[in-house]
Amino acid sequence: MTVTEVGCMGVKPSLDVTNDSTAEGQILTKLYKYVITAPGGSLRVYWGLEAENPTYLWAFFDWNSIEDHEKFARTLGREAVKDMPKILNRGFFTKHITATPSLSITLQSPVTEIILAYFPSDISSTQRDSALGRLQNFEQQGLNSILGIQSLSYGWGVENDFPVRGGSDDQNASILTSFVGLDSIDAKGKFRESLAFEKLLCLVRSMEGNIKLESFSVSFRSLTRNTETGTFEDI
Template sequence: MAPTPATEIATIPLQAGATIEDPETPAGKIWSATLDTISQQDGYQRCYYGRHVEAQTSLDLFVDWDSFEHHQTFTKSPVYGPFEKNLSSIMDGSVVMRHATLDPHPPSNAVGNTSVPVTEVLYTYLDGRDETYESNAKKFGEILVSKSDACKGVSTGWVREQLAGPNADASDKKDVFIMLIGWESKEQHMEFRGSKDFQDAIPLVRKGTLDMHHTSFNEK
């Protein structure tokens, strides 16, 4: 049986002034080395990253792997310690790490700088994995794509790890469902949120605790 692909979803708190986009700066050289190391690992498929539009020192790093186990093998390899130490030198805090099996995989219809200028990253924190919620989320995505020309595509799935929601006690772990929704722009997404089509559809996913931001992704 072929392995199940997985996407590593890391939120990295960057130090203020860490100019990772400029490969000539110290932070940029560290970031380039980080991406090079990841891309050299067995099972690596694709890597894309970007700052949160709403919080510029928060960075999303998404890595598509042949399987969750391939990423785990990397974290247990001899290169991982120096890799982690190098990356931590431009961080201001701890990484929040998640893994998800997304549909479709890879989520290139919703993430990527070539055809998707900005991605809405929506987490829903729930008391248990709810198949009805998953089905409703897929319906919600279909409505967005069909009703808005600005919506480029949607990829969804359950996060492997249980996590505490925003402003929740760290011990209050929940099941997490993720939706990646590609848009022409944040402004067009926010404009569509005021439409009747959106207002009619949003009850499908309005459950638990929702946490949303936008990221403009670059691909390695």
């Protein structure tokens, strides 16, 4: 089963890291092309800046397993990230999530609304399953029929020690992720003003044990591995 690595990093001030015409942008694109073509590398990679706070860089990598990711990190990871200190001032975390199969489609949308919900590290499997069931019911009530919404994906973090953004340095949590793929920036604005968005936030906030919720949007760039040729393709 595919697992998705998720990383959040801090970008140095005044750097345009998602623009290939800049030196800093070339560093990032070169890195992700390497990760997608190197032996044992990622299947797909998506990266972009938070629209609301572009000092936060988010990257998602699809792997066949956590073991594949860990093996790559041990053998080729140091070479891959050697230039990252030139453009980043902090690495907030690198963790993993498992999400519904539509995650790839959702991250390829022109805009992706991301909702992170934090829960106690010791949340039970029953509570986890209940939360997923409620999101599934919400999806089946016709969310995808709303104008501008392309897809919905959701899932739990694999680890239970995600740092809580805005919390104390030692505050960790389990995390439930929700992703809404939107077809334009205009659609994002309309979605945020919609009853559906309000219901989604209320649904997640009402889940047992919820500590905190935050929402932001990212327009991702992406690459996928061509397994036959070992090269990459823009997606």
